[in-house]
Amino acid sequence: MPATCTIDRLHLSVVATAAPDRADALLARLRDVAGRRLAEAIAVGLEGADDDSLVFIERLSFDCALNAAWDDDRMAHVFARDFMRALTVHGDGGSVHRFADRAEFVASFVIALADGEADRRWWFDEFEGLRLLPLSSALRTVLGDEGATGRAALARLTDDAARRVLQALTPADGQRLLSALTGDGPAPSLAALREALASPLVEHFAGARHRLLAALTTLARNVPEAAGGAAVNALHALETLRASARAGALASILAAASSPRVALLRCCAAVGIGPETAAAWSDAEVDELLDELNKARQGTVNAAAPDAVRERSAWGGIWLLFALLGRLGWWQRWHALEPCGAAQGLVLAVAARALLGDAHALITEDPLLRRALGHAPRPPTASLRQVLALPIVPLQSRTFATTMLGAGRRRRVALIEADRGSVVGLYRPPRAASAVAAALPAGAVLVSANVPSSGAPDDVAAAVAWWDAHDPVSAHGELDNVLAVVALNLLREFASRLPGCRESSPAYLRSQCLSMSASVALDSAGITVRLGRAPLDVLLTLVGVNRGTIVFPDGRALRIEAER
Numbered sequence: 001m002p003a004t005c006t007i008d009r010l011h012l013s014v015v016a017t018a019a020p021d022r023a024d025a026l027l028a029r030l031r032d033v034a035g036r037r038l039a040e041a042i043a044v045g046l047e048g049a050d051d052d053s054l055v056f057i058e059r060l061s062f063d064c065a066l067n068a069a070w071d072d073d074r075m076a077h078v079f080a081r082d083f084m085r086a087l088t089v090h091g092d093g094g095s096v097h098r099f100a101d102r103a104e105f106v107a108s109f110v111i112a113l114a115d116g117e118a119d120r121r122w123w124f125d126e127f128e129g130l131r132l133l134p135l136s137s138a139l140r141t142v143l144g145d146e147g148a149t150g151r152a153a154l155a156r157l158t159d160d161a162a163r164r165v166l167q168a169l170t171p172a173d174g175q176r177l178l179s180a181l182t183g184d185g186p187a188p189s190l191a192a193l194r195e196a197l198a199s200p201l202v203e204h205f206a207g208a209r210h211r212l213l214a215a216l217t218t219l220a221r222n223v224p225e226a227a228g229g230a231a232v233n234a235l236h237a238l239e240t241l242r243a244s245a246r247a248g249a250l251a252s253i254l255a256a257a258s259s260p261r262v263a264l265l266r267c268c269a270a271v272g273i274g275p276e277t278a279a280a281w282s283d284a285e286v287d288e289l290l291d292e293l294n295k296a297r298q299g300t301v302n303a304a305a306p307d308a309v310r311e312r313s314a315w316g317g318i319w320l321l322f323a324l325l326g327r328l329g330w331w332q333r334w335h336a337l338e339p340c341g342a343a344q345g346l347v348l349a350v351a352a353r354a355l356l357g358d359a360h361a362l363i364t365e366d367p368l369l370r371r372a373l374g375h376a377p378r379p380p381t382a383s384l385r386q387v388l389a390l391p392i393v394p395l396q397s398r399t400f401a402t403t404m405l406g407a408g409r410r411r412r413v414a415l416i417e418a419d420r421g422s423v424v425g426l427y428r429p430p431r432a433a434s435a436v437a438a439a440l441p442a443g444a445v446l447v448s449a450n451v452p453s454s455g456a457p458d459d460v461a462a463a464v465a466w467w468d469a470h471d472p473v474s475a476h477g478e479l480d481n482v483l484a485v486v487a488l489n490l491l492r493e494f495a496s497r498l499p500g501c502r503e504s505s506p507a508y509l510r511s512q513c514l515s516m517s518a519s520v521a522l523d524s525a526g527i528t529v530r531l532g533r534a535p536l537d538v539l540l541t542l543v544g545v546n547r548g549t550i551v552f553p554d555g556r557a558l559r560i561e562a563e564r
Contacts, residue, residue: 010034010038012027012030012031012034014026014027014030016068026068029068029072030066030075032072033072033075033076033079034079036072037072037073037075037076038076038079038080038083040076041073041076041077041079041080042080042083042084052100052101052102053098053099053100053101054098054099054101054102054105055087055096055097055098055099056096056097056098056122056123057087057095057096057097058095058096058097058122059095060083060086060087060095060096061086062082062083062085062086063082064078064079064082064083065078066078066079097123102146102149103149103152103153103155103156104153104156106142106143106146106149106150106153107153107154107156107157107161109124109127109142110139110142110143110153110154110157110165111157111161111164111165112124113127113130113135113138113139113142114135114139114161114164114165114168115164118131119131127142130142135168136168136169136170136173137173139165139168139169139173139177140169140173140174140176140177140180143177143180143181144176144177144180144181145180147180147181150180150181151181151216151220152220152224154181154213154216154217154220155217155220155221155224157217159199159200159201162201162214162217163201163204163214166205166210166213166214166217167204167205167210167356167359167362168359169210169213170361171207171209171210171361171362171365174207174209174210174212174213175209177213178209178212178213178216178232181216181232186225186226186228186230187226187230187231187234187277187280187281188219188223188226188230188231188234189285190238190281190285190288190289192219192222192223192226193215193219193231193234193235193238194238195218195222196215196216196218196219196222196235197211197215197235197238197239199214199215199218201214201217201218202214202215202218203312203314203517204314204517205314205362207362207365207366208236208239210362211239212232212235212236212239215235216231216232216235219231219235230277230280233274233276233277234277234280236273237268237273237277237278238289240271240272240273241267241268241271241273241289241293242292242293242296244267244270244271245267245292245293245294245296246296246311249270249271250267250270250271250293253266253267253270254267254290254293254294260283260286260287260290261278261283261286263290264278264281264286264289264290265278267293310519310520310521310530311368311519311520311521311522312517312518312519312520313366313368313369313517313518313519313520313529314517315355315363315366315369315518316514316515316516316517316518316529316531316532316534317355317510317513317514317515317516317534318351318352318355318363318369318514319518319520319529319531319558319560320494320514320531320540320545320546320560321351321354321355321490321494321514322347322351322558323545323548323550323558323560324490324493324494324545325347325350325351325490326550326551326552326558327550328490328493330490331343331347331552331553332553334346334347335553343553344373345373347373348363348364348369348370348373349364349483350483350486350487350490351363351487351490352364352487353483353484353486353487354487354488354490354491354494354506355510355514356510357506357510368520368522371522372520372522372527398441398443398444398445399417399418399419399444399445399447399460400415400416400417400418400424400440400444400445400446400447400460401415401416401418401446401447401460401463401464402414402415402416402432402436402446403416403464403467403468404429405423405426405467405471405472405485406471406472406481411429412426412427412428412429412432412481413426413427413428413429413432413435413436414426414467414485415427415436415439415440416460416463416464416467418459418460418463420492420493420496421459421462421463421466421492421496421502421503422489422492422493423467423485423488423489424439425439426482426485447460462502462503466492466503467488469505470488470505470506472484472485472487472488488506491506491509494509494513494514494545495509497543497545498513498536498539498540498543498545499539499542499543501513501539511535512534512535512536513534513535513536513539513540514534515534515535516531516532516533516534516537517532518530518531518532518563519563526552526556526557526558526559527556527557527558527559528559528561529558529559529560529561530561530562530563531546531560531561531562531563532563533562533563537562541562546560546561546562547560547561547562548560
């Protein structure tokens with residue numbers, strides 16, 4: 001690609017040793033050289049650098065000695081030479097932004113986009129057309145449109161940055177991005193596929209599309225030339241074969257006496273995988289894969305091998321929230337009002353919103369969680385309104401406050417209990433005053449925490465400020481708003497059990513206390529969860545929330561322990 005140089009604004013300050021009557025002419029000549037010749041001279045200098053970097057300069061000051069006797073071309077050449085020297089010497093400060101190539105530039109943009117910082121950085125102005133799109137659509141568009149560069153950009157991200165970017169994608173946009181990133185390329189080896197699927201980045205995700213994207217990202221780092229369409233098909237095939245073997249779906253094929261390649265082709269056909277994927281693997285790789293599938297198949301019927309039936313879950317934090325819902329009695333209350341399946345669907349909906357907020361769909365469709373909760377069907381809307389009727393916590397406090405939540409037609413008066421800082425009632429503004437008065441227990445005090453002179457207790461003012469800052473405004477209707485309020489109540493209950501975290505934001509609790517993977521074993525007697533380490537794992541261990549046992553309303557036990 002030919003080198004280009006675009007200068008938006010160039011300020012010239014001239015100190016000349018010349019007669020006063022020549023000053024204006026000299027300045028006019030310098031302006032003409034800078035306007036017509038400088039960009040071209042800089043571009044010529046860049047061509048010899050053999051560099052694909054992109055440099056964005058906010059401010060760069062330098063001195064340049066010129067001779068009025070020189071012709072315009074030499075003036076431009078010397079000007080460009082001193083500019084390049086200044087860029088090399090002073091180009092590492094905050095006013096110069098350098099990217100090694102287009103892939104690094106795109107990688108930096110998608111990180112800024114996922115973190116909500118892209119609009120504040122003028123050097124990303126070429127992507128201005130994406131600002132009107134939802135975050136997931138914008139990420140999918142820029143990475144997909146860049147093609148191989150988009151795949152290389154994903155590979156440049158750290159695991160933490162890649163996790164933030166991929167988590168922001170909806171399953172539908174994840175599938176579209178997979179299709180857009182699958183270019184030509186050789187099929188990767190079985191060892192490369194296995195290494196990609198075993199990466200820590202993949203373990204953060206449970207959904208099939210996100211796991212494939214995470215594995216493709218890892219593969220693009222390790223074997224860039226093999227991260228194409230054949231790689232996606234092979235990753236999908238390996239994941240599907242492993243899961244089917246663990247579930248016992250391939251038992252009869254694997255047990256039958258046949259050559260390894262014939263057995264693998266029959267396994268692929270049984271789970272809907274085309275023969276071209278298996279045909280690309282060598283005989284040694286086929287033998288190795290058949291051995292792996294046989295071990296997985298034997299693990300499903302070997303009760304003496306508990307580790308063989310364990311599954312990895314990216315959502316370790318949700319098991320802590322399930323346990324808390326049981327300890328609070330909310331799960332039991334919903335179970336008493338609803339059939340078991342409907343109550344468990346509600347448990348999953350609330351815990352998913354508490355863990356991921358607006359990205360809760362990534363959890364509610366997770367196969368492992370749905371199996372653990374009996375496939376957790378979503379209850380009918382009318383039934384949900386009854387189950388979610390606030391208050392969901394006992395009104396133990398004598399002090400309450402009110403604040404406004406929502407916007408427009410969804411605007412509601414929220415009644416907040418000071419003891420927990422939880423919302424215990426939501427009321428429409430026209431009749432809010434009478435509804436609040438009727439809901440308050442005898443002897444309760446209602447304070448106005450928003451008025452400085454009211455003398456509101458510190459805990460009341462802090463609770464109101466927290467809810468004002470994290471107002472669960474939703475575009476998906478009143479019911480989703482109430483689910484979001486219940487989820488935030490659950491987060492406040494969780495935070496109240498951690499020293500120093502009572503007023504922590506949902507984002508902080510999610511990233512520091514609830515962000516961990518887990519290994520999960522399901523059986524008829526219950527669920528055993530081994531939690532990985534959260535960033536504040538020491539705090540969780542100190543108060544003991546990451547270990548213990550609770551009993552579900554259906555009689556099964558949930559056992560939580562720290563992973564060794």
